[in-house]
Amino acid sequence: MTERTVQPHEDWSRPPAATTGAIGWMRKNLFSTWLNSAMTLGALYVLLTTIPGLIQWAFIDAIWGDNPPEVCKNVPGACWSFIYEKYRFILFGVYPWEEHWRPLLAMIIFLTLIFGSCIKPLWALGKWIIAIWVVGLTMVGILMWGGILGMEYVDQSQWGGLPLTLFLATFGAVLSFPLAILLALGRRSNMPAIKAICVAYIELIRGVPLISILFMASVMFPLFLPTGVSIDKLLRAVVGLILFSAAYGAEIVRGGLQAIPRGQYEAADAMGLTYWQKMGKVILPQALRITIPPMVNGFIGGFKDTSLVLIIGLFDLLYTTRLAFQDVNWRPYFVEGYVFCALIYFCFCFFMSRYSQWLERDLVKGQNY
Amino acid sequence: MTIQHQSSDVQAAAPARAAFYNDPTVRAIFWQVVVCGAVLALIGYLVSNALDNLARQNIASGFAFLDLPAGFAIGEGMIDYDPSNTYLRAIVLGVLNTIKVAVAGIIFATIIGVIVGVARLSPNWLVARFATVYIEALRNVPLLLQLFFWYALLVEALPIAREAYGPIMGFYLSNRGLNVPLPDDIGFVFPLVGLLLAIAGSVWLYRRNKRIHDATGETPNTIVPVLIMLVVFPFLGWVAGGFPTAFDTPELKGFSFNGGGVVSAEFMALWLGLTLYTASFIAEIVRSGIQAVTKGQWEAAGALGLRRGQILRFVVLPQALRVIIPPTTSQYLNLTKNSSLAVAIGYPDIVSIAGTTLNQTGQAIEGIAIIMAVYLTLSLSISAFMNWYNKKIALVDR
Numbered sequence: 001m002t003e004r005t006v007q008p009h010e011d012w013s014r015p016p017a018a019t020t021g022a023i024g025w026m027r028k029n030l031f032s033t034w035l036n037s038a039m040t041l042g043a044l045y046v047l048l049t050t051i052p053g054l055i056q057w058a059f060i061d062a063i064w065g066d067n068p069p070e071v072c073k074n075v076p077g078a079c080w081s082f083i084y085e086k087y088r089f090i091l092f093g094v095y096p097w098e099e100h101w102r103p104l105l106a107m108i109i110f111l112t113l114i115f116g117s118c119i120k121p122l123w124a125l126g127k128w129i130i131a132i133w134v135v136g137l138t139m140v141g142i143l144m145w146g147g148i149l150g151m152e153y154v155d156q157s158q159w160g161g162l163p164l165t166l167f168l169a170t171f172g173a174v175l176s177f178p179l180a181i182l183l184a185l186g187r188r189s190n191m192p193a194i195k196a197i198c199v200a201y202i203e204l205i206r207g208v209p210l211i212s213i214l215f216m217a218s219v220m221f222p223l224f225l226p227t228g229v230s231i232d233k234l235l236r237a238v239v240g241l242i243l244f245s246a247a248y249g250a251e252i253v254r255g256g257l258q259a260i261p262r263g264q265y266e267a268a269d270a271m272g273l274t275y276w277q278k279m280g281k282v283i284l285p286q287a288l289r290i291t292i293p294p295m296v297n298g299f300i301g302g303f304k305d306t307s308l309v310l311i312i313g314l315f316d317l318l319y320t321t322r323l324a325f326q327d328v329n330w331r332p333y334f335v336e337g338y339v340f341c342a343l344i345y346f347c348f349c350f351f352m353s354r355y356s357q358w359l360e361r362d363l364v365k366g367q368n369y
Numbered sequence: 370m371t372i373q374h375q376s377s378d379v380q381a382a383a384p385a386r387a388a389f390y391n392d393p394t395v396r397a398i399f400w401q402v403v404v405c406g407a408v409l410a411l412i413g414y415l416v417s418n419a420l421d422n423l424a425r426q427n428i429a430s431g432f433a434f435l436d437l438p439a440g441f442a443i444g445e446g447m448i449d450y451d452p453s454n455t456y457l458r459a460i461v462l463g464v465l466n467t468i469k470v471a472v473a474g475i476i477f478a479t480i481i482g483v484i485v486g487v488a489r490l491s492p493n494w495l496v497a498r499f500a501t502v503y504i505e506a507l508r509n510v511p512l513l514l515q516l517f518f519w520y521a522l523l524v525e526a527l528p529i530a531r532e533a534y535g536p537i538m539g540f541y542l543s544n545r546g547l548n549v550p551l552p553d554d555i556g557f558v559f560p561l562v563g564l565l566l567a568i569a570g571s572v573w574l575y576r577r578n579k580r581i582h583d584a585t586g587e588t589p590n591t592i593v594p595v596l597i598m599l600v601v602f603p604f605l606g607w608v609a610g611g612f613p614t615a616f617d618t619p620e621l622k623g624f625s626f627n628g629g630g631v632v633s634a635e636f637m638a639l640w641l642g643l644t645l646y647t648a649s650f651i652a653e654i655v656r657s658g659i660q661a662v663t664k665g666q667w668e669a670a671g672a673l674g675l676r677r678g679q680i681l682r683f684v685v686l687p688q689a690l691r692v693i694i695p696p697t698t699s700q701y702l703n704l705t706k707n708s709s710l711a712v713a714i715g716y717p718d719i720v721s722i723a724g725t726t727l728n729q730t731g732q733a734i735e736g737i738a739i740i741m742a743v744y745l746t747l748s749l750s751i752s753a754f755m756n757w758y759n760k761k762i763a764l765v766d767r
Contacts, residue, residue: 029492029493029494030493030494030495032492032493036492036493039491039493039495039496040493040495040496043493043495043496043499044495046499190397191397191400191401192401193401193404193405194400194401194404197404197405197408204741204745206748207702207741207744207745207748207749208706208740208741208744208745208748209706209707209709209720209744210706211709211710211712211720212709212720212737212740212741212744215720215724215727215737215740216737219727219733219737220733220734220737222422223418223419223422223423223733223734224415224418224419225418225422226418226421227418227421227422227425300509304510304511304512305511307511307513307514308513308710310513310713311712311713318511318513318514318517322517332525334518334521334525335518335521335522338514338517338518338521341514342510342514342518345509345510345511345514346506346509346510349508349509349510350505350509353509
């Protein structure tokens with residue numbers, strides 16, 4: 001029989017190594033093995049070599065406030081005066097200066113609509129949400145175009161900056177949605193011809209880059225219209241974005257349709273519902289609910305993709321940023337410009353991606369099928 | 370008796386058939402004819418408008434222009450080209466440039482993506498935070514902005530050619546790009562062949578040893594023979610080639626470099642932007658793939674005495690791969706399609722060359738058709754390859 005003996009530790013009198021508190025935390029998370037310690041030291045080295053320099057550049061040596069470009073010359077830090085001088089141009093583009101309150105107000109309405117739609121208790125409003133959106137977008141249109149209520153008319157060729165980016169992203173997403181549902185239903189249809197058309201459309205669009213669609217919108221659409229009819233550049237870009245995001249949206253909706261158990265389809269058929277009743281009252285309400293998080297992700301992608309419209313010459317946020325440092329005096333400060341622009345995009349995308357992650361967790365809560 | 374009676378009753382009632390227009394088959398055919406007719410009518414209408422407009426603006430149609438001299442210069446390419454060459458050659462050059470940046474991007478995005486994805490799950494708190502910051506910072510900012518930023522940084526922050534950085538003999542980094550020496554002797558083919566042979570031999574040896582390991586549990590040494598092959602084979606090739614030493618090194622002539630090869634600033638910016646951006650998405654895919662492997666697998670492997678690295682390599686990653694491959698395929702497709710943003714920073718990819726062609730000839734439809742055909746071919750090839758790979762590693766259900 002083996003005899004169990006307790007090996008006396010060399011030094012019973014010392015307390016065991018700390019496993020709680022700051023030291024214990026560090027031992028567990030930073031220095032658990034020699035490899036871990038090496039990685040920690042490497043990471044610390046990188047941090048120590050970059051962060052102080054970055055802070056020095058961005059805050060300590062930086063020039064703040066309203067200063068002419070000469071002040072920034074030969075200064076080692078960032079020149080935030082550039083942003084101070086140009087932020088209105090970056091945000092609103094060539095929209096008439098005195099009328100900037102209009103795009104600002106339009107932007108606030110846009111953001112209220114978007115953020116409001118993100119608040120789950122408000123979903124109880126149901127169809128009213130659509131009505132609120134229609135009213136909100138009409139107000140945005142009135143504010144941006146003007147021409148009534150004593151507001152000066154502003155042509156859409158003068159729109160620019162963040163309102164334009166929001167406008168493109170929102171319209172691209174909202175208007176592509178019905179088309180996406182139709183394409184998804186078509187792709188799952190039993191009718192071979194309709195299925196073939198939908199599959200061909202979806203795969204064609206998903207196989208080519210957005211730029212080629214935007215090129216098509218800018219140079220080919222005019223050729224396809226009857227002689228004498230021309231549509232505006234902004235409208236063409238929106239149509240291009242809609243056609244593009246519809247194909248991606250269709251695949252998301254298809255995923256939702258596939259996730260609905262067969263029993264739901266069969267039950268609806270057994271009730272004697274027609275195809276559209278079955279889809280509209282039974283399948284889609286369930287399917288669209290589970291596609292909300294991927295839809296939000298798709299919206300983030302679409303929001304970033306709107307920056308591509310600068311290639312066909314629309315003054316979106318990225319283009320106005322670039323134009324801002326085309327100004328001879330401010331040429332060297334492109335880093336500040338890009339940082340400012342990137343922060344705006346980041347705030348939107350980060351918020352939305354966090355929201356979609358939260359939603360994903362929240363929607364599976366209390367689901368019982 | 371009763372059963373028979375009932376069924377004959379039903380038969381008697383059956384002849385009251387639904388009207389033919391309520392028959393699902395008839396309806397299906399009707400709707401398909403209507404939809405197809407509408408689509409065809411729309412296409413016909415658009416085509417007739419286009420033909421009208423083209424005739425009115427005196428624009429030729431068809432692909433005859435491909436044989437005409439292009440007449441514009443292209444900054445870089447893997448085949449010889451000058452402005453007197455045809456449009457076709459220019460377009461082939463563009464396709465090759467697109468493939469070049471896409472392949473380079475895919476390889477490096479995969480490497481960085483896997484490293485960052487694994488790092489995000491690292492038990493080391495600091496390293497995990499680093500990976501998170503990287504992912505969140507890069508994927509929430511538009512790729513186009515990042516490309517502009519990298520390009521501006523390369524062009525503005527790097528010195529001009531005359532003051533190029535040259536820390537290693539023959540390599541020069543300036544705002545024109547990276548100039549590198551190229552071997553300038555046909556004899557260099559032999560060491561290259563030797564290297565290829567060594568790689569092929571290593572792959573063969575790895576597979577053979579893995580088979581032996583799987584069958585017997587013994588672990589034959591792989592690393593030492595591979596290293597020997599990698600050194601000896603190219604050396605033998607170098608000897609066989611007659612000890613070539615001639616290099617075509619870049620020389621500063623006036624304001625630019627002559628000789629050698631060059632990796633242009635445009636290529637570097639595009640490659641850097643595409644790689645870092647796509648890597649942040651691949652990292653998230655890798656992370657969720659690893660997390661999809663149940664904790665029991667980690668614990669079982671740990672109970673067998675494997676180290677963390679071994680657990681990842683032999684147990685977790687092979688299972689995670691099945692979750693990782695499909696979304697990664699779509700990231701590869703995205704990277705390839707996103708390489709079209711090259712047009713914004715002046716890298717001569719297919720979109721930028723087809724765009725120039727389209728502007729010069731006015732033949733918009735043909736130009737866009739070429740762009741779409743090229744990307745569709747690339748996309749389908751990548752999906753076909755990845756589907757094949759996915760099938761190969763898929764779990765075999767027994």
